[in-house]
Amino acid sequence: MVEGKLGRFSRSVSVIGIGATPFCIIDDDPEMKGLTEGEFFGHAALMAMADAGLEPRDIDYFYHGAANPKFFNFAATPNMQVAEWFGMRGKGSVHHSEACCSGYVGLEEAVKDVASGAHDIVLSGCVEMACGLPVTHKPAHIRKPISLEDVLPDLEAIMDRAYTRALGAGHIGQDDWIDLYRNEYHLTEEQIDEVLNKMSYDGRRAAALNPLAMLRTPFEELAKNVGMDDPMEYLRSSYNPKTTQYLRGTGNAPSADGAACVIVCPTEMAHKFKQKPIEVLGIGASCLELMQPHNEKEITKEAARQVYEATGLSPDDIDLLLVNDFVLPSQLLAAEEVGYLPKGEGWKWVMEGRTAFDGDRPINPHGGRTSYGHAYGASGMADVYEAVLQLRGQAGPRQVKNNPKTAMLRGFGGGQNCRIPILRTVD
């Protein structure tokens, strides 16, 4: 692969507003059933404006991200189809789609836009109604159920169509990196299982405290329901079957309906608004196609190198890490790759509870994808929402304990796209 170069922004940019819907299955809740993409995106956008103390008329431009708008929403121009829900008729906007990395790319694009001087106040939002499918010739509030048989064939759309699909080279991803890690540090399959189960356990403990999270029932309760006293016994039992060689059911992210938005502006203007500004110091970027060896590891390494170099920061400066861990091992593996945990030792930190939301090296205090839920394109933006909330000290009972000033996010999606932003409180 060929390395990239990342420079400093032409002007400093900060997040001044955030908004998010819960991640949920709308059909399970009579109050939510029937809500549409426009309403979800619009609600998150208006929440972000209220958070900042802005009106729609104040927003100069917006970005719309979704992983797969043709499949889930039968829309080819989704930015146009949400714009009027939050008062943006006639204003400029664009849609982008980078699978499960869309949310992080949405932040990157908005920040670059403001940094360039093109616009002052930019909204960037993402939405995915991933738990239902559109029905031909029916309006958007009517949808049909979706099954794994619908989703799995569509997943190949993330792979290169010239070679990767036909050569059977694109399905290695879920177990590839954890297998490499296991061999490199001589762990047994049972040890890996315990570490992943501990991550599931701690993630759920955080999600139980998060009203936006989808799966909130603690494993203690799930264990008790089947006559077990020990939640770890439950996690390693047949109630939590293996779905790949290493992953169990709880190691995969459940699909969700959800939306999230941020608003950014020049840092020099940010003090005018309601909230403590959170500066975006830099965003590293790297992409590798699924056929390329250990691609998640390689792009994480490269994007982290870029952002450390551009910001002059080192792993010791990072107080909080968010990882898009729709495949659970990513949480540990990415944390080691970006230097947030020591190489080969991170799994011990997990076992000691140090990476839990109330530990001294917190990761994913919102619960992580496997408990928070995965609204594909919107997931990254929900991570940005959480990072900003934590840096402001507004996360309530799941607030991390180390008074974080600097957060890193490891955005990843489609098995190909990686973005690594660093966010910092403004003194």
Add this chain to the structure above:
Amino acid sequence: MKIEKVVEKFYDGLAEHKLYGRKCKECGAIEFPPKYACNTCGYHETEWTELSGKGKLHSIILASTLNKDPWNSELKNYSYGLVELEEGVKFNATILGIRRKNAKKLREMLPLPIHPVFYEKEGFTTLFFELDEVEGIE
């Protein structure tokens, strides 16, 4: 600059049991499967080269419930793995003949020598790999 057909020539090559790649005119690195430009050094020009197909398998990732390949549902025993061809190029591929039963033992013996399998699909030929004979393994 004339536009050149690369994808079609690659699959035509597979049908004739030949592996075509492209070699960077500046750094000599191989692009496989072939592309126009070099992704090792970032130079714009590559030229056709034929590869032996011989190489090594570096990993074995079993296909299970959530990572099986819908394109290859007819295959019985297959896994995924990191392949390195003797010309130096590395990529992920589908490996035939590896079963849950023998995977554990084979993993301990990695890297293992492999050879290409030219596999006929409806309308095109694709490329998988297979282990050379391994002593003590069925």
